[in-house]
Amino acid sequence: MDNTQLTLRDLNTITDSFVTTLHGAYHPRINYPEMGQENPPIKMINIEIKSSVKQTIIPDMLEQAARATLILKYTSTDASLTVVLSNDSHLQELNRKYRGIDTPTDVLSFQRLKPILKLVRPT
Amino acid sequence: MAEQAAEHIGADALLTRVGALFHDVGKANNPNFFIENQAPGSLNTHDDIAPKKSAAIIIRHVTDGVQLARKFRLPKRIEDFILEHHGQLITRYQYNKALELASKKNSEVNINEFRYPGPNPRSRETALLMLADGVEARTRAQRPHNEEDLRTMIRGVIELAQKSGQWTIPN
Numbered sequence: 001m002d003n004t005q006l007t008l009r010d011l012n013t014i015t016d017s018f019v020t021t022l023h024g025a026y027h028p029r030i031n032y033p034e035m036g037q038e039n040p041p042i043k044m045i046n047i048e049i050k051s052s053v054k055q056t057i058i059p060d061m062l063e064q065a066a067r068a069t070l071i072l073k074y075t076s077t078d079a080s081l082t083v084v085l086s087n088d089s090h091l092q093e094l095n096r097k098y099r100g101i102d103t104p105t106d107v108l109s110f111q112r113l114k115p116i117l118k119l120v121r122p123t
Numbered sequence: 124m125a126e127q128a129a130e131h132i133g134a135d136a137l138l139t140r141v142g143a144l145f146h147d148v149g150k151a152n153n154p155n156f157f158i159e160n161q162a163p164g165s166l167n168t169h170d171d172i173a174p175k176k177s178a179a180i181i182i183r184h185v186t187d188g189v190q191l192a193r194k195f196r197l198p199k200r201i202e203d204f205i206l207e208h209h210g211q212l213i214t215r216y217q218y219n220k221a222l223e224l225a226s227k228k229n230s231e232v233n234i235n236e237f238r239y240p241g242p243n244p245r246s247r248e249t250a251l252l253m254l255a256d257g258v259e260a261r262t263r264a265q266r267p268h269n270e271e272d273l274r275t276m277i278r279g280v281i282e283l284a285q286k287s288g289q290w291t292i293p294n
Contacts, residue, residue, distance in 0.1 A: 005247060006132075006247055006250055006251075010132045010247070011281055013128070013131045013132050014128045014131070014132060014251065014254060014281075015274065015277050015278065015281065016131075017124075017127050017128035017131045017132075018124060018128060018254075018255065018258050018277050019270060019273055019274055019277065020127070021124040021127050021128075022124070022258070022262060022273055023270065023273070
């Protein structure tokens with residue numbers, strides 16, 4: 001029965017080899033200890049609802065959507081997202097201020113380290 | 124996985140690779156009974172049948188494999204991989220299920236009905252395949268999340284093989 005010649009050293013070598021292979025194959029599933037566990041990327045969410053908005057808004061839903069967007073889009077980097085609910089003239093003002101374009105807009109984005117602003121026009 | 128490890132311990136890597144490719148060929152006769160062929164969400168065919176019967180179907184992939192190997196005249200050495208990659212291990216899932224059922228009915232379970240026919244691995248290459256196969260299956264089930272978990276899991280597979288007498292370590 002016991003006729004397989006594998007030494008203890010072989011078994012250690014095999015273990016190491018399997019670890020290496022599986023690390024490669026299951027790469028997306030295995031968290032590397034050095035990767036972002038001690039310093040998870042920072043995510044910030046701001047929600048601004050201007051008094052000019054008359055529709056009923058559920059802030060929790062906005063927050064959930066913002067959170068999902070940040071987590072899915074920016075897995076390993078810091079990111080912040082501001083949702084502004086306002087009217088066209090305000091959005092036009094913001095667009096003019098940040099991009100020099102004198103029309104209303106839905107989205108303004110900024111490079112990392114500067115705030116990321118996302119504007120949603122209420123329908 | 125087995126091929127890489129074979130290379131590292133100085134075993135026959137090419138033979139291990141080819142053996143690994145063919146070792147489960149017997150599953151082709153009953154593909155729906157093997158979990159890797161079951162679409163997610165679809166029903167697990169084993170849930171409907173008695174553990175003893177389901178173990179028998181699973182164990183058959185070894186004997187079916189050998190028949191196929193002979194039919195297509197694969198080298199004897201490849202047959203060894205088919206026969207030996209489960210050694211005389213127990214289909215534990217089915218065995219445990221049978222024990223559960225038996226304890227309710229106060230009956231007994233014959234462990235040998237859940238045992239692969241073997242023989243136990245007779246070469247380093249077939250032993251390696253047994254380990255790689257076991258590790259792969261367990262990785263899918265447990266999804267280890269870090270290297271530590273992975274290492275512990277691999278050790279568990281090796282230990283199980285050792286404990287059930289699949290081989291001893293020469294001094």
